[in-house]
Amino acid sequence: MSGIPDYKELTNAVASQMRAMRTSQSDLMNAFGQLAAAGTKDGPLDRKTREVVALGIAIASRCDDCIGFHVQTLVKLGTTRAEIEDVLGTAVYMGGGPSMMYATHALGAFEQFSS
Template sequence: MSDYQSRGDKAYAKQLMQAANKEATAFLNLKASAERKDGAIPEKYRELMSIAVALSTQCSYCIDAHVENAVKAGATKEELAETVFIASALRAGAAVGHGLLAMKLFEEHAG
């Protein structure tokens, strides 16, 4: 399959939501709350945070949507670039944190 994941896959959203309507409604309500424009955190920063999370979770659709929203909210290319590297540093930090667990488990298993 050459286009395993593409923008065209968004066409399946309606089908997915209809198949699990209650869960989809709850998800969309949470999403709307997180992306609201009247919160204490300005919209641009909400979008940059969303991009950082999307990069960490590797959600292509989320990256696409939140980069578009960030541009509309006034984010600059430099802010996006810094967001990318902040997210990558934290992602790498999580690997180190899990490395601590691996060392602890090694000691437990090695006796």
């Protein structure tokens, strides 16, 4: 897939840098970890729904790193291709052409993490 990042490589590289930051920026990284835990725990919305929302925001924000992490989590949570495609449709509806381009990245990430 030309132009689509290698999401497994990308998320591993980012995760490695985030681990390094835990040493130099422990307060920041602990706070970010708490924020992530609070933002993804089951509540009125379950974790999968929260991750779907996060993916839509990642697409609209044009953040490949975010797309990688959220798609990876959604695959682990058993999200189907049809569900991903439904999210992509909503993201494109809300974000227009630029979101269409990043929606293709998210679909590529889904294919990579599903294989």
